[in-house]
Amino acid sequence: MMDLIHQAIIRNGLLTGFIVVGALIGISYVLSARLTRGRLHGSAIAIFGGLLLAYVGGRFSGGKNGIADLPAFAGIGLLGGAMLRDFSIVATAYGASFDDLKKSGLPVVLSLFAGVTVSFICGVGVAFAFGYRDPVSLTTIGAGAVTYIVGPVTGAALGASSEVMALSIAAGLVKAILVMIVTPFIAKAIGLDNPHTAMIYGGTLGTNSGVSAGLAATDPKLVPYGVMAATFYTGLGCFLAPSVLFLATRWLFPG
């Protein structure tokens, strides 16, 4: 009997995913109301719960896809995968104000360049402090601090070692996870309560999963604005890191 249920759970993975996520969100909203009197958004707690599940799953399976690497929870991989994520993010744009999007054009471009450059410099600085001196490793770790996609793309282009690649991806993951967790707490301090600032926030922080989850936990109405800006960030990073930023790094640290 148990085996029969287990088989059904695995065969209907997406349905299992709906139940698990639905239950997680339900519990999170109860916790939000009872323990924080609604001060901490239920979706913020749910996202943190998701990350906890990812940790547990990663520990048990030894894989890279968190809870989705356990067969019973593989459906969560489909539900939270790139296809449905992009699909539903695009849907959030329905009802967004086109005028608000147009108004913030130039500052968003500025925020994209500033965000990529600042994150890159911080990453290079930390790598330098930890003893790295060759421009390829410095650039790859700096690129990882931009996003966890920019890091390996840059490292592959420059021929970085696999150890440096792993560090660079880890740096990008730390960034994404931190943005998810910290955004709802810091939103008030940085004035993140209107479409304009949401676009600047998306352009500056840029890490897609971090920005989309961070805004969801802060105010779902702001999601399309932030994500719209953030969607250019990884591309810009992949463009700047192996070219201009690498040349600048090589000039500063000839190795």
Place this chain on the structure above:
Amino acid sequence: MIIYGVALLAFCALLGLVVGDTLGLLLGVKANVGGVGFSMILLLVLSDVLTKRGWFKPVSASGVIFWSGMYIPIVVAMAAQQNVVGALKGGPLAFLAGSIGVVFSFALVPVIARIGRGKREGGP
């Protein structure tokens, strides 16, 4: 019919992603450049045009609104498949490299937001 909304949404999402991939290819970047952003603009423009012509009825819109409402659950599922173990394994270097940039980026947000707003309102 609900499927009209879902189909329009899928069409916009797919076309935007293709545009983003093409742009990445043209720029010689191994990434999608602005895909979701193009999809969003496309959805805004197309749904506006179709609604004005009376071809996109509220029932059709509910196909889009449903998926918009599924966004937070999908993000929670996305969080549940992050490589959290990998992030922690990176140790202090990865943690500092990832977090210091986040601190500075957060600090930049109000600064840049003010620049943009000052320009738009024009003068003191």
